[in-house]
Amino acid sequence: xxxxxxxxxxxxxxxxxxxxxxxxxxxxxxxxxxxxxxxxxxxxxxxxxxxxxxxxxxxxxxxxxxxxxxxxxxxxxxxxxxxxxxxxxxxxxxxxxxxxxxxxxxxxxxxxxxxxxxxxxxxxxxxxxxxxxxxxxxxxxxxxxxxxxxxxxxxxxxxxxxxxxxxxxxxxxxxxxxxxxxxxxxxxxxxxxxxxxxxxxxxxxxxxxxxxxxxxxxxxxxxxxxxxxxxxxxxxxxxxxxxxxxxxxxxxxxxxxxxxxxxxxxxxxxxxxxxxxxxxxxxxxxxxxxxxxxxxxxxxxxxx
Amino acid sequence: xxxxxxxxxxxxxxxxxxxxxxxxxxxxxxxxxxxxxxxxxxxxxxxxxxxxxxxxxxxxxxxxxxxxxxxxxxxxxxxxxxxxxxxxxxxxxxxxxxxxxxxxxxxxxxxxxxxxxxxxxxxxxxxxxxxxxxxxxxxxxxxxxxxxxxxxxxxxxxxxxxxxxxxxxxxxxxxxxxxxxxxxxxxxxxxxxxxxxxxxxxxxxxxxxxxxxxxxxxxxxxxxxxxxxxxxxxxxxxxxxxxxxxxxxx
Numbered sequence: 001x002x003x004x005x006x007x008x009x010x011x012x013x014x015x016x017x018x019x020x021x022x023x024x025x026x027x028x029x030x031x032x033x034x035x036x037x038x039x040x041x042x043x044x045x046x047x048x049x050x051x052x053x054x055x056x057x058x059x060x061x062x063x064x065x066x067x068x069x070x071x072x073x074x075x076x077x078x079x080x081x082x083x084x085x086x087x088x089x090x091x092x093x094x095x096x097x098x099x100x101x102x103x104x105x106x107x108x109x110x111x112x113x114x115x116x117x118x119x120x121x122x123x124x125x126x127x128x129x130x131x132x133x134x135x136x137x138x139x140x141x142x143x144x145x146x147x148x149x150x151x152x153x154x155x156x157x158x159x160x161x162x163x164x165x166x167x168x169x170x171x172x173x174x175x176x177x178x179x180x181x182x183x184x185x186x187x188x189x190x191x192x193x194x195x196x197x198x199x200x201x202x203x204x205x206x207x208x209x210x211x212x213x214x215x216x217x218x219x220x221x222x223x224x225x226x227x228x229x230x231x232x233x234x235x236x237x238x239x240x241x242x243x244x245x246x247x248x249x250x251x252x253x254x255x256x257x258x259x260x261x262x263x264x265x266x267x268x269x270x271x272x273x274x275x276x277x278x279x280x281x282x283x284x285x286x287x288x289x290x291x292x293x294x295x296x297x298x299x300x301x302x303x304x
Numbered sequence: 305x306x307x308x309x310x311x312x313x314x315x316x317x318x319x320x321x322x323x324x325x326x327x328x329x330x331x332x333x334x335x336x337x338x339x340x341x342x343x344x345x346x347x348x349x350x351x352x353x354x355x356x357x358x359x360x361x362x363x364x365x366x367x368x369x370x371x372x373x374x375x376x377x378x379x380x381x382x383x384x385x386x387x388x389x390x391x392x393x394x395x396x397x398x399x400x401x402x403x404x405x406x407x408x409x410x411x412x413x414x415x416x417x418x419x420x421x422x423x424x425x426x427x428x429x430x431x432x433x434x435x436x437x438x439x440x441x442x443x444x445x446x447x448x449x450x451x452x453x454x455x456x457x458x459x460x461x462x463x464x465x466x467x468x469x470x471x472x473x474x475x476x477x478x479x480x481x482x483x484x485x486x487x488x489x490x491x492x493x494x495x496x497x498x499x500x501x502x503x504x505x506x507x508x509x510x511x512x513x514x515x516x517x518x519x520x521x522x523x524x525x526x527x528x529x530x531x532x533x534x535x536x537x538x539x540x541x542x543x544x545x546x547x548x549x550x551x552x553x554x
Contacts, residue, residue, distance in 0.1 A: 175411045175421060175429075178400070182408050185397030189405075192357070192395065194383035194412040194469060 007162065014154050022150035024266065028259050029157035030218045031238070033164055035246070035254035037211025038239035040168070043248030044177065045204035046184030047100075051092065051108030053235035054115045055209035059085040059216025060226040061126065067134050067221075073141040074156065078217040085213020086206060093205035097198055100187075112236055119228035131227025153222040160218050161255075164211055168251045171207075180204050212239075241279065245286050247293025256295055307335035310370060310505050311356065311387070311473050317364030317529075318351055325351040327529040328365065333473065338499060338506045340520035340537075342513075344550055347526040349509045350392055353477045356507070357389040358382045370472065384412065388471035390462040392478050392509075398451025402442060402461055405450045406433040409468035436464040439498060441490070456483045460491070467498065476508040480515065488512065492519050517541070525550060 014022050038052045062084025063077035070076065096107045119126045126132070136148035145152045171177045179200050182190040187197050220226050229235075238261075239254070246257020264282075265275045272278065290296060311333040318326040326348045333339055341349050354360035356367060358379035366375045369387055377385070388409075397405050410432040437443045440460040445453055450461060459479055466474055476495075480488035492515055499506055510516050516523060516537060523540040525532040527550070533543045540546055 175407075175426065178404060178408055178411070181400060182397045182405075185399055186395050188359075188391065188395040189397055189465070190408070191359075191379045192383055192389060192391075193409040193465065194380050195408075196378065196380045 010158055014151055019150050022154045024262075026150065026153040026157040026222055028262050029154075029161045030215055030222065031242070031262060032255035032258040033157075033161045033218065034212050034215035035239050035242045035258040036164065036168055036251060037208050037213075037215060039208075039243050039248055039251070039254040040171070040180070040211065041205055041208035042240070042243055043250075043254070044172065044184065045180040045201060045208075047097070047201060047205065048105055048240070049096075049108040049205070049208070050105050050233070050236045050240065051096075051110075051112035052209070052212050052239050053231055053233060054092070054112040055085040055089055055212035056216040056219070056235060057115070057119070057226075057228075057230035058088045059213025060220040060230050061132075061216075062213065063217035063220035064132050064134065064226045067137065068132065071141070072134075072137055074137045074139065074147060074221040076141075077137070077221050078160070078214060081213050081217025081220065082210050085216065086210045089206045089209025089213070090202075093202045093209070097201035097205055109233065109236075112231065112233060116228070116231040116233070119231045126228050127226075128228050131225050131229075133225045136224045137221055147221055148224065157218050157222060160214065164214065165251065165255075168211070172251050176203075241283055243293070245283055245293060247295030249292050250295045253293050253295035257293065260294070309333070309368075310335040311507070312368045313356070313365060314368075315365035316352075316355060316362055316367060318348075318355055318360060319363045324529050326355060329526070329529075329531055330365075331524060331531070333505050333507060335472075335505055336499070336503050337521050338496070338508065338519055340516040340523045341507060341509045341526065342511070342516060342523060342540075342550065343526035343532070346528075348529040349526055350477055351529075352526065353389060353475050353507070353509060357387060357475055383469060383471075386470065386472035387475070388466035388469045388473070389475035390459070390466055390477060390479055392481065394455070394458045394462055396450045396458055396461055396465070398449065400450055401447050402450050402453065403433055403437065403446040405461060406436050406464050406468045409465045410436070413468060413470045433468060436468045437461075439467060440464045440494060456487050459483065463491070463495075467502075470502075471504065473505045473507065476506065478509050478511065480510065480512065488515060495519065513541075 017025060034056050041047050041049050059081035063081040066077045066080030092111045096104055099107060120128055136146045138144050138146055139152060147153055147156065179190065179195055183197055183200050190197050242257035242261055243254040245261060246255065247253030261279055265279060268278060269275055286293060309332055313329055313331045316326060316329045317324065329352060343349050351360060355362050358377055362375055366373055369385065374382055407429060410429045411426060414428060434443060434446065437446055440463050442457060442460055442464060445457065463479060480491055495506060496519065498504055520537055522535065523537050524534045525540055525546050532549065533540050533546050
């Protein structure tokens, strides 16, 4: 019921938004999707990755390459984004899930740094900081309205976000989601219940990377450009910050965190140059006073 | 009443650096028996349970379970095959509810690898989980977070989780540790009921000799990693070696 009202509000929202507002909302949906994907790994399975930029960026590049070399269709591009990010996450995960806690953080950072350097060094392929551009796509295989229109971008980003949300909701209360959460709570218990923990950690990592890559694909088709900076560690750190602020304990928490931080940063950017400072202060306060994040605060409010 | 050999070790050993924690232990459990494993601190009881359940790899010897050589099997595979255990230090998932903890085992025991099916569609899992909670007397606490229930209840929860796997052999590492006398005897009563109903084989590490004498059909005594004696509770209690090292006789 509530979900239906929120969805209806989001469908009607563009009527109240300027051109920039629509574009900015699409941007928020994209990063919210990325944060939700990150949280499969972090909040659900308990693996703190500092390398998810690599999956977002590889998704963005996968989509771009599909557009440039395959077919100018945004949906094919999104599929290519998922394939690229999934392949990369499968490879990185193969090594990363063999270790836990600090080592896991280090191995994910290392992989993403290597990819960042690689992306910068292979300027012929990636375009480096200048990136790659392509003419804006039409909605369906060369026909329909252009994705350069903020309104179209808005609905495409929203549709992908809603579909992914439904899937993640399903995952979080499925038997597989239960195993992920058990691995997070107690590896030993999961093992004794008959689960090969490493295999499930790998699966969670790959799913997480796939969704992050899908978000990268949305970024690429709505911006009609990508660049090597998407591989930057700050992109990985953003996912961590948004999730901690929004709350790692629910599917929607990270999305809420992403939306709040992006909107806040935009609102204060007119009069504060270093917007990271107020965001950092906010993060510290939340970690101290609401360790379960803002969505944890909501859920602890009595329902009756 | 005990049946065929179900769990057997031959020359089983585990070395930690210079320490032989378990040395050439040959153990044979028969289907349906309740066996107590006793011995002074440091005798190697927990290490032996760890070897049997696969949490610690063996450095010598072999383990056979239902006729198969499982020595090289990882712990998760042994659990799936019907070799369940509880931990001496409770291992539960604290943020999940009591019922979800049992679900985790129950959904595995149904054989189907869990995927995206909604939890409610797996009715058999739900029934099985609630049944196992009822067996240990935790049915009323099903929806509480497992981390918030008392220590004694968490130990019972672990037993319920082990039972939900539909095991053939249950390895219990000091299930009554930290419990009151009354709670301990309740567990003992329940364990025997479960064994009679499901024809379960139980290997239990237990310090309380009264419980051992009452519950176990046979007793194995470990000392310094080796088998010191084995027999019925009475035989073991009368054994001169056992009295010397363990029971405080002279």
